[in-house]
Amino acid sequence: MNGSQMQALMPILMLSLTAIVLMIQASIKRDEKATWIITVVGILLALWGAGYARDFSQPVTILLQVDNWGLFFTALVLLASLVTVVLSQDSFSSEGGSKEEYYLLLVLSALGAVILIQSSHMASLLLGMELMGVALYAMIAFPKKGLLPLEAAVKYLVLSGCASAILLFGFALLYAATGELSYKGIGEKAALAYISNPLLVMAGTAMVTAGIAFKLSLVPFHMWTPDVYQGAPTPVTGFLATVSKGAVFVALARIYMDAELHQYESLILALSVLAAFSMLIGNLLALLQEDIKRLLAYSSIAHFGYLLIVLIALTGSEMASEAVTFYLAAYILTTLGAFTVIARVSREDQQKSQISEFEGLFWRNKIQATALTIAMLSFAGIPLTAGFMAKFFVINVAIQGSHWFLLSALVIGSAIGIYYYLRIIFSMSKTSGNDIGFRDRSGDITALLLTVLILMLGSWPQPFIAFAGGL
Amino acid sequence: MLMINLILILLIGGVVAIFSERLGADVPRKVALAVVIIDLIYLLIALSTIPQLETLQAPVPSDPETWLMHYSVEWIPAFGIKIELALDGLSMLMVLLTLILGAVAVSASWTDIKVRQGFFEANLLWTLAGVLGVFMALDLFLFFLFWEVMLIPMYFMIAIWGHENRGYAAMKFFIFTQASGLLMLVSILALVVIHHGNTGVWTFSYFDLLSAQIAAQTAFWLMLGFFVAFVVKLPGFPFHTWLPDAHTQAPTAGSVILAGILLKTGAYGLIRFAVPLFPQASMEFAPVALWLGVAGVIYGAILAFGQTDFKRLVAYSSVSHMGFVLLGVYAWNILALQGAVMQMVAHGFSTAALFMIAGSLQERLHTRDMREMGGLWQNMPRMGAIAMFFIVASLGLPGLGNFVAEFLVLLGLFQVDRLLAVIAALGLITGAAYSLLLMQRSFQGEPDETRQLVDFGTREMLTMAVMMTALIVLGIYPQPILDISRPVVESLISFSSIVTGGSL
Numbered sequence: 001m002n003g004s005q006m007q008a009l010m011p012i013l014m015l016s017l018t019a020i021v022l023m024i025q026a027s028i029k030r031d032e033k034a035t036w037i038i039t040v041v042g043i044l045l046a047l048w049g050a051g052y053a054r055d056f057s058q059p060v061t062i063l064l065q066v067d068n069w070g071l072f073f074t075a076l077v078l079l080a081s082l083v084t085v086v087l088s089q090d091s092f093s094s095e096g097g098s099k100e101e102y103y104l105l106l107v108l109s110a111l112g113a114v115i116l117i118q119s120s121h122m123a124s125l126l127l128g129m130e131l132m133g134v135a136l137y138a139m140i141a142f143p144k145k146g147l148l149p150l151e152a153a154v155k156y157l158v159l160s161g162c163a164s165a166i167l168l169f170g171f172a173l174l175y176a177a178t179g180e181l182s183y184k185g186i187g188e189k190a191a192l193a194y195i196s197n198p199l200l201v202m203a204g205t206a207m208v209t210a211g212i213a214f215k216l217s218l219v220p221f222h223m224w225t226p227d228v229y230q231g232a233p234t235p236v237t238g239f240l241a242t243v244s245k246g247a248v249f250v251a252l253a254r255i256y257m258d259a260e261l262h263q264y265e266s267l268i269l270a271l272s273v274l275a276a277f278s279m280l281i282g283n284l285l286a287l288l289q290e291d292i293k294r295l296l297a298y299s300s301i302a303h304f305g306y307l308l309i310v311l312i313a314l315t316g317s318e319m320a321s322e323a324v325t326f327y328l329a330a331y332i333l334t335t336l337g338a339f340t341v342i343a344r345v346s347r348e349d350q351q352k353s354q355i356s357e358f359e360g361l362f363w364r365n366k367i368q369a370t371a372l373t374i375a376m377l378s379f380a381g382i383p384l385t386a387g388f389m390a391k392f393f394v395i396n397v398a399i400q401g402s403h404w405f406l407l408s409a410l411v412i413g414s415a416i417g418i419y420y421y422l423r424i425i426f427s428m429s430k431t432s433g434n435d436i437g438f439r440d441r442s443g444d445i446t447a448l449l450l451t452v453l454i455l456m457l458g459s460w461p462q463p464f465i466a467f468a469g470g471l
Numbered sequence: 472m473l474m475i476n477l478i479l480i481l482l483i484g485g486v487v488a489i490f491s492e493r494l495g496a497d498v499p500r501k502v503a504l505a506v507v508i509i510d511l512i513y514l515l516i517a518l519s520t521i522p523q524l525e526t527l528q529a530p531v532p533s534d535p536e537t538w539l540m541h542y543s544v545e546w547i548p549a550f551g552i553k554i555e556l557a558l559d560g561l562s563m564l565m566v567l568l569t570l571i572l573g574a575v576a577v578s579a580s581w582t583d584i585k586v587r588q589g590f591f592e593a594n595l596l597w598t599l600a601g602v603l604g605v606f607m608a609l610d611l612f613l614f615f616l617f618w619e620v621m622l623i624p625m626y627f628m629i630a631i632w633g634h635e636n637r638g639y640a641a642m643k644f645f646i647f648t649q650a651s652g653l654l655m656l657v658s659i660l661a662l663v664v665i666h667h668g669n670t671g672v673w674t675f676s677y678f679d680l681l682s683a684q685i686a687a688q689t690a691f692w693l694m695l696g697f698f699v700a701f702v703v704k705l706p707g708f709p710f711h712t713w714l715p716d717a718h719t720q721a722p723t724a725g726s727v728i729l730a731g732i733l734l735k736t737g738a739y740g741l742i743r744f745a746v747p748l749f750p751q752a753s754m755e756f757a758p759v760a761l762w763l764g765v766a767g768v769i770y771g772a773i774l775a776f777g778q779t780d781f782k783r784l785v786a787y788s789s790v791s792h793m794g795f796v797l798l799g800v801y802a803w804n805i806l807a808l809q810g811a812v813m814q815m816v817a818h819g820f821s822t823a824a825l826f827m828i829a830g831s832l833q834e835r836l837h838t839r840d841m842r843e844m845g846g847l848w849q850n851m852p853r854m855g856a857i858a859m860f861f862i863v864a865s866l867g868l869p870g871l872g873n874f875v876a877e878f879l880v881l882l883g884l885f886q887v888d889r890l891l892a893v894i895a896a897l898g899l900i901t902g903a904a905y906s907l908l909l910m911q912r913s914f915q916g917e918p919d920e921t922r923q924l925v926d927f928g929t930r931e932m933l934t935m936a937v938m939m940t941a942l943i944v945l946g947i948y949p950q951p952i953l954d955i956s957r958p959v960v961e962s963l964i965s966f967s968s969i970v971t972g973g974s975l
Contacts, residue, residue, distance in 0.1 A: 383616040399664045415650035465549040
C-alpha cells in the first residue's frame with residue numbers, strides 16, 4: 001500500500017480516528033457535550049475526506065475499490081449520520097444518564113457502512129456489514145426505559161445473525177465453485193463454473209441474494225422491519241433506514257455490476273419476483289398501520305422494490321447507474337426529512353409515533369408540518385419533489401428495458417401508496433383539541449434544510465443529473 | 472414571458488395572501504380578488520397587442536411559430552425537458568375562463584370561509600396557477616407537472632375547509648386523479664423513449680412528439696394511458712365516482728373551481744394531447760369512447776334525478792354534461808368539436824353559478840338536503856329568479872350558451888353515428904327532468920314562513936350578473952367564440968387526417 005492509496009482511504013481513516021479519539025476521551029473524562037462535538041467534527045472531517053479522496057480514485061488492495069460513485073454515497077451516508085447525530089442530541093435528553101457510548105457506536109456503524117460501500121471483495125463486504133450491524137444492535141437497544149427497544153434489538157440481532165450466516169454460506173458455495181472471493185474474480189469464473197456445476201453457482205448466488213435481501217427487507221425477508229423501526233429510538237430508525245439500507249444497496253449494485261450477474265436469467269427472475277412482491281405487499285401492508293414508524297417501514301420495503309427495478313434493467317439502459325444514484329439520494333434525503341420531524345414530534349416519549357399524534361401539526365408548527373408534507377409528497381412521487389424525479393428515472397429505465405410487468409406493479413404500488421402518505425398529511429391538517437403550538441424551535445433548521453434539498457433535487461435536477469452522470 | 476408571469480402573479484399572490492392575514496381576517500380575500508383581476512387585466516392587455524388575433528390564422532399544431540404566443544427555455548437538458556408554453560385560440564379561451572371563474576370563486580369564498588382565510592385564498596390562487604399551467608404547457612413533462620401539482624392545493628381546500636365527510640372525499644379525489652396520472656406518466660415516458668429510440672433525441676416537446684413514429688399496437692396502449700387520465704378528470708363514465716363526493720364535500724369556492732375549471736382540463740387534454748398525438752389509435756378507439764360518452768350523458772342524468780342533496784344533484788348533472796364533451800371530441804368533426812369547446816365554456820359558467828347558489832343555501836339553511844327546502848322563492852325572490860335562470864340554462868334552453876353547445880355536438884355526432892346522436896338527445900329530456908325537479912323541490916312549493924333568510928346581496932348579484940351575461944352572450948351571439956376556436960379545431964382535424972390518411 002502506498003501513499004496515494006492511503007489518501008484514497010481518507011474517509012475511512014477519519015472515521016476510525018474519530019472512534020479512537022472518542023474512546024480516549026470517554027476514558028479520561030465523561031462529558032456528553034464534548035463527545036457530541038467530537039463526533040460532529042469527526043464526521044465533518046470524514047466528509048471532507050470523501051471530497052479529498054476523489055483525486056485518488058483507485059482500487060486499494062484487493063478488498064476495497066475507491067471510486068467517485070462510492071465516494072458520493074460515502075458522502076451521502078456521512079450526511080445521514082450527521083443528521084442522526086444532530087437528532088440524537090435532543091432525542092434522548094429526557095432519558096437521563098449519559099450516552100457517550102451511543103455516539104461511539106454511531107461512528108463505528110457509519111464506518112462499517114463506508115467500508116461496505118467501497119468493498120470489492122466478499123471479505124470486506126462481510127466486515128463492513130457486520131461492523132455496521134453489530135453497532136446498530138446496541139444503538140437500537142440503547143434507551144434504558146421500555147421493552148420495545150430491547151425487543152427490537154433482539155429481533156434484529158437474531159434474524160440478522162441468521163441472514164449473515166446464510167450470506168456467508170453463499171460466499172462459501174461461490175468460493176467452492178469459482179475459487180474466488182473478489183466480485184470481479186467471481187464474475188470472471190462464474191460463467192465457466194455455471195456450465196460445469198450450475199447448482200453450486202445458483203445456490204451460492206441465491207443465498208447471497210437472500211442474505212442481502214434481508215438487510216434491504218425485501219418481501220419475503222421483511223418480517224423484522226416494522227417491529228425494529230417501531231421499537232428503535234427514532235433517530236436510530238432513521239439511521240437504519242438511510243445509512244444501513246443505502247450502504248447495503250450500493251454493495252448489492254456493485255456485486256451485480258462487477259460480477260456481471262445480470263446475465264443469469266434465473267437470478268433476474270428471482271429479483272423480479274422480490275421486487276414485485278416488495279412493491280405490492282409493502283404498499284398494501286402500509287395501509288393498515290396506525291404507527292407512523294411502522295408505516296414508513298413498509299413504505300421503505302416498497303421503495304426498495306422500486307429501486308430493484310433499476311438493478312434488473314441494468315443492461316437495457318444507459319442511465320441505470322444514474323438512476324440508482326438519483327433514487328438513493330432522493331430516498332435518503334426524504335427519509336431523513338421524515339424522521340427529523342417524527343423525532344421532533346415524538347421526542348418526549350418514544351411511544352408517541354401514532355399517526356393521531358400528528359393531528360393539527362399544521363397549526364402547531366408550520367415548519368415541521370411543511371417538512372413532513374414535502375417528505376410525504378416526495379415519497380408518493382409528486383412532481384417538484386426529489387421523489388418524483390427518482391420515480392421518473394425508474395420508470396424511464398424500466399420502459400427502456402421493456403419491463404412492463406414490473407412497471408405495472410410499480411404503478412399499482414404507487415397508487416396504493418398515495419393513500420397512506422396522504423393520510424398523514426390529512427391528519428396534520430385536522431383541527432384537533434391539540435392546538436397548542438410548541439415554542440421550542442430546535443430541529444426546525446434541520447427539517448428546513450432537508451426540505452429545501454428535496455425540493456431542489458425535484459425542481460432543478462439538472463446540476464445533479466450532470467453530476468451523477470459524471471460519477 | 473407573459474405566460475410565465477401570469478402563473479407567477481398567482482403563485483406570489485398566494486404567498487402574499489397568507490401573510491396578509493396578519494393585517495386582518497378579511498384582507499386575504501381582497502388580496503386574492505385583486506390578484507386574479509390584475510392577472511386578467513394583464514392578460515387582456517397583452518392579448519390586445521397581438522396582431523394575429525384579428526386575422527386568426529389557423530395555427531399549425533406542429534409549428535409553434537404559428538401560435539398566438541410561444542415561449543421556450545431549457546430546463547433539464549439531460550432529458551430535453553423545456554419550460555415550453557404556448558397559446559392558441561383554444562387555450563386562450565380556457566385561460567380566460569379560468570381567470571373569470573377564479574374571480575367568481577374568490578367571491579364565493581367571501582363569507583363562506585371563516586377560518587384560516589389566508590391559507591384558503593392561497594390554495595385557491597395556487598390551484599388557478601396550476602390550471603393555467605395545464606392550459607398553456609406544451610412540454611409534456613411540464614404539462615404533467617402542472618397536472619399533478621394543481622391537485623395538492625385543491626386537496627387542501629377540500630380536506631381542510633370541506634363539509635362533514637371531507638377526508639374521504641379529498642382522499643378519493645386525489646387518488647383517482649393521481650393514479651390515473653401515473654398511467655399518463657408511463658405513457659408520456661414510453662412515447663418519449665420510443666421517439667428517442669427512433670431519432671436519438673430526448674425531447675418532451677409537444678411539437679416534436681406529434682411526429683413520433685409509433686407502432687400501431689403500442690400507440691393504442693399509450694393512447695389509453697392518456698385517455699384514462701383525462702377521462703377520470705372529465706369525468707367520463709365509469710370513472711366519475713370521485714366527482715359527486717368531491718363536489719359535495721368541497722367548500723363553495725372549491726366546487727366552483729372543480730366544476731368550472733378543473734373538469735375542463737380533462738376535456739382540454741383529450742383535444743390537445745390524446746387525439747392529436749395518437750390519431751390512428753384514437754380513431755380505432757372512437758366508437759368505445761362515444762359509447763362511454765352516451766353512457767355518461769344518460770347515466771349521469773338518471774343518477775342526478777335520484778338525488779336529494781342539492782350539490783350532489785348538480786354534481787351528477789356535470790357528469791351528464793361532460794358526457795357531451797366526450798361525444799364532441801370523439802365525433803372529431805368541426806361542428807362537434809366546436810360544440811365541445813362551447814360546452815366547456817358554457818358548462819363552466821352555469822355549473823359554477825349553481826354551486827354558488829348551493830353554497831349560499833347551505834350558508835343560510837345549514838343543509839343541502841332538498842327535502843328540507845321548498846318555497847324558498849318567497850323567502851328569497853332574487854336568489855330564486857337567478858336559480859331559475861341557471862337551471863334552465865343547464866337544461867339547455869335555446870338562447871343560452873349550453874343549448875348552442877349541446878346542439879352543435881348533437882349535429883356533429885349525427886354525421887358520425889345517428890343512433891348515438893338519437894340516444895344522446897335523450898339527455899336533453901332527462902336533463903329537463905332533473906333540472907326542473909331541482910327547481911321545484913328547493914324554490915317552489917309551500918314556503919316556511921318562520922324562516923328569516925337574507926336574500927342575495929350586491930356582491931352576489933354582481934357575481935351572478937357576470938355569469939348570466941356570459942351565458943346570454945354565448946347563447947345569442949356565439950360567433951366570437953366559434954371564430955376563436957374554429958381555426959384551432961380545423962387545423963387539428965386536418966393535421967390528424969394527414970397522419971391517418973384522411974380517414975378520421
